Amino acid sequence: MIRIDKQSQIPIYEQFIEQVERLVLSGFFSEDEPLPSVRALSQTLSVNPNTLQKAYAELERKGLCYTVPGTGRMLSADARRIALSEQRKELEQIERLSKQMAQAGIPIGDVLAAVEKAYEGGANK
Amino acid sequence: MIRIDKQSQIPIYEQFIEQVERLVLSGFFSEDEPLPSVRALSQTLSVNPNTLQKAYAELERKGLCYTVPGTGRMLSADARRIALSEQRKELEQIERLSKQMAQAGIPIGDVLAAVEKAYEGGANK
Amino acid sequence: MIRIDKQSQIPIYEQFIEQVERLVLSGFFSEDEPLPSVRALSQTLSVNPNTLQKAYAELERKGLCYTVPGTGRMLSADARRIALSEQRKELEQIERLSKQMAQAGIPIGDVLAAVEKAYEGGANK
Amino acid sequence: MIRIDKQSQIPIYEQFIEQVERLVLSGFFSEDEPLPSVRALSQTLSVNPNTLQKAYAELERKGLCYTVPGTGRMLSADARRIALSEQRKELEQIERLSKQMAQAGIPIGDVLAAVEKAYEGGANK
DNA sequence: GTGGTCTAGACCACG
């Protein structure tokens, strides 16, 4: 369910983090069983374990999950809340970019159209 | 009029390019006199000349300006048109982020509101 | 009376050992009846039996208890003395941390106050 | 000025972090020049660059320093304040351990003596 | 089996 684009400019560990956060919001992960292990993911995604380790460490730092020694990583109680707030942070990026568009004199209609286009695209997928 | 944030994650030369493009659109630069020299900028911005050289080279590559030996760098005839099209490229980023918002289940209204908020803010400035 | 925090960084078997030692000192365990069995604890604490086995083995190694075949694990005669000496070992940790405080320039009064505060808090409990 | 004990149970990157925080408090680092580079430290300390990278990343996350691309890591404006608050966190550990001592019936005098011993030792060094 | 740490060595972007 997770897909990594190794050609992307975005670092692998960031791609992974974003996708896990989205899967948490979609309820894909059960709260009773551990998240997929570093080793398992390393094979299925063909990504080095260290890279995934780094990504999981970051998710843990955010409080989205925690480690049970010898067992694996479990979603924390407020994983959904945290994932949601992370997603909201990206709204701020949109706002920041929109401000640049405004300064550059791009009409607001063009920006709104881009957003709507993105949402329609998602609907058709 | 150009400000570089050395604490920013964004590379200095990119910050510089973006700001020059925006200043072109705002009509800040006259078409009759050369753009500020690398040497002068290096002092006022406390930035390595090599970095500014690289940024100007990129702007020349885009066709936004050209070098007149012995005089300096002049804005090209269609500098405004080029700067505008560069800014439009950032619309794609907004589109990409919007797609993520859509996948994460954030209502489109929230995204549109963020854009409008950004444009209102710019109006007051 | 024993509580395991699976979210803690401290390994489960260490948490268990520490708490047993403290319960011994507090006189919670009778010397006439066996300590709770691995099987019973495994259920009440939701902990892997292997983990408890390891913890009990360590306590036996320290001489705090011993196994009576067919009956269970009994506290040894000098269980209290051993538990006490184990607790004293943690004084070394306090000493190590205090040295760091000293090097960092934290006034000794602050450290002493922290210790006293901890003892007062325990008194009220 | 930094010394790593590879035999210690404490991870190298944690030892490094603690020592940097202490050196910040002692005013050892200048605010005008970058902190020692990962590569330089790797040689002088005989520690893998990745390990130091990880340590520095953590210090950056705490807000103690920041990266200037192509230049190095600079102390942030409130590095001292942050380092101080980090040190204070260790006081809480002492408090937590002291509570355990209290519960175990260790007389408070023993704990206070350990603290004082640590401070005297530091003075003689 | 799980995660945590470390080493060695490589490539890239930035200044």
Added chain:
DNA sequence: GTGGTCTAGACCACC
């Protein structure tokens, strides 16, 4: 020169 990312492979503790 600087940091950032990634790979490969190893060892350890814990369960």
